[in-house]
Amino acid sequence: MILLDGKQTSSDIKDEIAIEVANMKAQGQKVPHLAAVIVGNDGASLTYVNAKVKACERIGFESTLVRLSEGITEEELLTKIDELNTNDEIDGFIVQLPLPKHIDEQKVIMAVHPDKDVxxxxPTNVGKMALNLPTFISATPFGILELLDRYNVETSGKHVVVIGRSHIVGSPMSILLSQKRKVGNATVTLTHSRTQNLKEITLQADIVIAALGIPEFLTADMVKEGVTVIDVGITRIEDASKKRGFRLVGDVAFEEVSKKSEFITPVPGGVGPMTIAMLLKNTLLARQRRA
Structure with a gap:
């Protein structure tokens, strides 16, 4: 069993980007600038955004954190997004989700200019991704592709089963892995909570991508020997034996499934760290395109 180490791989990617940024500086070029917008005081969102800011500092990016109050109106938020769209100093930006209930997330996503939508x-970038045109691939699917590539996991001709059909992970993964690309050319089955005989389907899979959001859903009896397993889920489970009072688990019952796997991602330390690394890679790409 080989562990797909997202923590180490993401660190390698950041080091590679840092070298590119240093070269840009040496040539007198503008370095990439990433902005993050956060609305309210959600603890998990704040932690995630702060990690992005620290990552920018490490690799030499400029960064801007825009903190807005929970009670901001939708119109005020859209005005702020428009300011970022027209600010030539900023190459790419994100609006941290989830947003307060009185704000339409889809309207906010639509308001971000596609050229800065890292x-x-x-929808413009999602459409380009579906057509296999140059675009920004959302960070989690992009990170999964990168992990499979760097560990030389063969996907061509393989049967991939994706569990979960979210717009952020499941659906794009099913499209990307079926495309004619280096990490692709697979036969993909997209499954979800309404899929019947799911176990029969996963037992046929050479690669399983679990992105359902149900802790330890995928068990050893659902996979064949030699399978590759990508675990996208992460959930806090109460555990009195732990100092923090909880432990983090994925959508895969790791201890039992890893015994049958050729490759598998851990939780934490698998797909999660790759997300920030690929967001940074998208921001570098945005700067290069603007240049």
Whole structure:
């Protein structure tokens, strides 16, 4: 069993980007500038955004954190997004989700200019991704592709089963892996909570991508020997034996499934760290395109 180490791989990617940024500086070029907008005081969102800011500092990016109050109106938020769209100093920006209930998330996603949409959520970028045109691929699917590539996991001709059909992970993964690309050319089955005989389908899979959001859903009896497993889920489970009072688990019952796997991602330390690394890679790409 080989562990797909997202923590180490993301660190390698950041080091590679840092070298590119240093070269840009040496040539007198403008370095990439990433902005993040956060509305309210959601603890998990604040932690995630702060990690992005620290990552920018590490690799030499400029960064801007825009903190807005929970009670901001939708119109005020859209005005702020428009300011970022027209600010030539900023190459790419993200609006941290989830947003307060009185704000329409889809309207906000639509308001971000596609050329600065380093999250890859705008319909223009999603459409380009589906057509296999140059675009921003959303960070989590992009990170999964990168992990499979760097560990030389063969996807061509393989049967991939994706569990979960979210617009952020499941659906784009099913499209990307079926495309004619280096990490692709697979036969993909997209499954979800309404899929019947799911176990029969996953037992046929050479690669399983679990992105359902149900802790330890995928068990050893659902996979064949030699499978590759990508675990996208992360959930806090109460655990009195732990100092923090909880432990983090994925959508895969790791201890039992890893015994049958050729490759598998851990939780934490698998797909999660790759997300920030690929957001930074998208921001570098945005700067290069603007240049």
């Amino acid at each position: 999250d890859g959520f705008h």
